[in-house]
Amino acid sequence: MSKTLFNKVLVANRGEIAVRIMNGCRLLGIPTLAVYSTADKNAVHVRTADEAVEIGPPPPNESYLSIDKIIETAKKYNCDAIHPGYGFLAENPLLPEACEKAGIVFIGPSAEAMRLMGNKVESRIKMADAGVPLIPGMKSAGASIEEFRQAADKAGYPVLIKAAAGGGGKGMRVVKNPEDLQASVEAAKREAKNAFGDDTVYLEKYIEDPRHIEFQVLADNLGHTIHLFERECSIQRRHQKIIEETPSTALSDDVRKKMGEAAVNVTEAAGYRNAGTVEFLLDKNSNFYFLEMNTRLQVEHPITEMVTGVDLVVEQIRIAAGLEISEYVFNATQRGHAIECRIYAEDGENNFLPSSGDILYYEEPTGPGIRIDSGADGLSAIGVEYDPIIAKLITYAPNRELAISKMISALKDYKILGIKTSRKFMIEVLKHPEFIAGRTYTDFIERNMSDRNMNYEAEAELAAAVSSAAMMQSSKAVAVGNREVTPSPWQTIGPWEIGQRISK
Amino acid sequence: MINQFIYQNDVLETNTEVLANGYEITIGENKYHISRIADGKYDVELNGTKSTVCCVIKDNKSYIDIDGLLLELGIPSDDSSNAGGAAGLVGEKDKIFAPMPGKVVKLLVKDGEEVKAKQPMVIVEAMKMEHQVNSPSDGKVKKINFADGDQVDTETPIIELDIEE
Numbered sequence: 001m002s003k004t005l006f007n008k009v010l011v012a013n014r015g016e017i018a019v020r021i022m023n024g025c026r027l028l029g030i031p032t033l034a035v036y037s038t039a040d041k042n043a044v045h046v047r048t049a050d051e052a053v054e055i056g057p058p059p060p061n062e063s064y065l066s067i068d069k070i071i072e073t074a075k076k077y078n079c080d081a082i083h084p085g086y087g088f089l090a091e092n093p094l095l096p097e098a099c100e101k102a103g104i105v106f107i108g109p110s111a112e113a114m115r116l117m118g119n120k121v122e123s124r125i126k127m128a129d130a131g132v133p134l135i136p137g138m139k140s141a142g143a144s145i146e147e148f149r150q151a152a153d154k155a156g157y158p159v160l161i162k163a164a165a166g167g168g169g170k171g172m173r174v175v176k177n178p179e180d181l182q183a184s185v186e187a188a189k190r191e192a193k194n195a196f197g198d199d200t201v202y203l204e205k206y207i208e209d210p211r212h213i214e215f216q217v218l219a220d221n222l223g224h225t226i227h228l229f230e231r232e233c234s235i236q237r238r239h240q241k242i243i244e245e246t247p248s249t250a251l252s253d254d255v256r257k258k259m260g261e262a263a264v265n266v267t268e269a270a271g272y273r274n275a276g277t278v279e280f281l282l283d284k285n286s287n288f289y290f291l292e293m294n295t296r297l298q299v300e301h302p303i304t305e306m307v308t309g310v311d312l313v314v315e316q317i318r319i320a321a322g323l324e325i326s327e328y329v330f331n332a333t334q335r336g337h338a339i340e341c342r343i344y345a346e347d348g349e350n351n352f353l354p355s356s357g358d359i360l361y362y363e364e365p366t367g368p369g370i371r372i373d374s375g376a377d378g379l380s381a382i383g384v385e386y387d388p389i390i391a392k393l394i395t396y397a398p399n400r401e402l403a404i405s406k407m408i409s410a411l412k413d414y415k416i417l418g419i420k421t422s423r424k425f426m427i428e429v430l431k432h433p434e435f436i437a438g439r440t441y442t443d444f445i446e447r448n449m450s451d452r453n454m455n456y457e458a459e460a461e462l463a464a465a466v467s468s469a470a471m472m473q474s475s476k477a478v479a480v481g482n483r484e485v486t487p488s489p490w491q492t493i494g495p496w497e498i499g500q501r502i503s504k
Numbered sequence: 505m506i507n508q509f510i511y512q513n514d515v516l517e518t519n520t521e522v523l524a525n526g527y528e529i530t531i532g533e534n535k536y537h538i539s540r541i542a543d544g545k546y547d548v549e550l551n552g553t554k555s556t557v558c559c560v561i562k563d564n565k566s567y568i569d570i571d572g573l574l575l576e577l578g579i580p581s582d583d584s585s586n587a588g589g590a591a592g593l594v595g596e597k598d599k600i601f602a603p604m605p606g607k608v609v610k611l612l613v614k615d616g617e618e619v620k621a622k623q624p625m626v627i628v629e630a631m632k633m634e635h636q637v638n639s640p641s642d643g644k645v646k647k648i649n650f651a652d653g654d655q656v657d658t659e660t661p662i663i664e665l666d667i668e669e
Contacts, residue, residue, distance in 0.1 A: 170633070187627070187634060190609060190610075190634070191633075191634055194629065238633070349573075349574075353603050353604060353635070354604050354630050354631040354633070355604070356604065356605070360544075360560040360562055360567055361544045361558055361560045361567070361569070363545075363558070384604070384605050384606065384630050384631055386631070387631065388631050411572050412571040412572050414572070415545075415558045415569050416569070417544070417558055417559075417560045417567040417568075417569055417574070418560065418562075418567055420574055421572075421574065423572035423573075423574075424571075424572040424573040424574070426572075427571075427572050456573065456575065459570050459573055459575060460511040460512075460514070460516065460575060460577070461516060461531050461532075461534065462536070462548065462550070462555075462557065462570060463509075463511070463557075463559070463566070463568040463570065463575045463577055464507075464509040464511070464516040464518050464531060464577060465518060465529040465531060465534075465536035465538060465548065465550075466536075466538060466546050466548060466557045466559045466568055467507070467509055467518075467559055467561065467566035467568065467577055467579075468505075468507045468509075468518040468520045468527070468529045468538075469520070469526070469527045469529060469538040469540065469546055469559075470544075470546070470559040470560070470561050470566065471507055471520075471561060471566075471579075472505070472520060472522065472527060473540055474561055
């Protein structure tokens, strides 16, 4: 048997992305090791891995964010590579540095590339030098409120405050009026401090009517840098994506080609290797501006996988092992249409407030063109310690219209009880005439979804009716010793063989 | 059999009859025919329209999923000391609660301060996001039960107000 690319991969993450990475490793025949906090003892990622090791208590600093514990565990269990997933340590250059010191391969970019692109201020300066278009704003991080005030006046309101170390909408604030500037800078600093341990924030012009379009890139260590087309991620709440699709309805072949070239440009200018994502804002005149590069596998990577047929996790592992990008990947094209809906533990009927608790019922939709990347099941509890993503639902179809209708029915069939989700909200987005028309701007939700009809009297009555039936079922269940399960016909039929029942 | 459920501020009363293949449930004018198809999963028919609805009951609450819409109904408890099952669902105008368990980031008002309805009162953080909680009514701060940095649940009010009725 030929040797696998790595002896064993430690997956330094939890939830759906840990499971996704383990599945990629499995395709390459590489055993996986899960690490987990005591809160995740029974989590799906722990059950999916070949081996699992508890590394600390629930607070991330003492478990999933502890570089020392993760490196020590990797050494102890003979792991020769670490995959960080997204979030947690994925964009912390100290992890690849610690890996290098320990003789472990980090499946991701170098610490230098990560440090450069992770600093949103420095990366902008570098990319401006490389000729990549940028949004007007501060050249460096602001120290005094006066600097922010001057920069805001110069760029013109509205302006956006962003965390220098940031991503994922944390430490980000839009400011419409000068009088809100100070409070917003303070709030952004606090969020940035909590999320990234660094309260540096900066300011730029807020582009109205923008689309968020990002390009997937891959670069190996043998001089190949390619892109795998775009993902449109304009449907966001609180600056965090909830629905993504590819191809974008906004790109002509010409603009797609130019943006793809710019993405490759950015990747090469950064000296970046492995999988990454170059984010742009696109305005209504198809001008695009470089936003930032995410130095990790993105949450929304599956839609690229669906339309290109490329397994991005497999390519990440191959690149980390020093191999070339797979030959078929160079010929990848966009075929069909894919949509992803993020299933977060949050209440789509009440301002997306986080929701936590036990999952009381869990059933995934099935069918051709439906993919679910999930970190939960009917045994899971959703705590308040971690990001509230439960799963990602992806549909794939020959065209956008079919991908949308498939997504609507899959969202209806994805049954999760016990914690709130935004499935109903996302169904309404997908049915909205503006979404169907492809007019998806980053303010889509504020613009189109604020006057939703949330009168559910008829549904509440239906709910009461079903609840009454459920009460009857549960009282019956108590009567027969807490068993509500109807025995399967196979259990009651008695001895049998094919074609006949064996009579006693 | 008669059951009661609480949705927002309304009480929904149902009358259940057991049929050979399920239940007939009457609410007002409507007659629902319901049969269980798996644990927690029910087929429902009302005036010829069919749907599949999921429902699980736990701790005096019924959790229902109707085509992606999640509803929670309160089930009034027989135990009168615990009749708060219904009361808890009605907002209190003189108390400010955290919307979910988390941490107090910053109190924006002081003891004794006069406040207006919708005025920002406190910033709470959970799941790495900050949420601003506004005052439910005009009034005066009577008591602050937590300090910046404290962990909060949703049971104990962060701030209590004196309000004029």
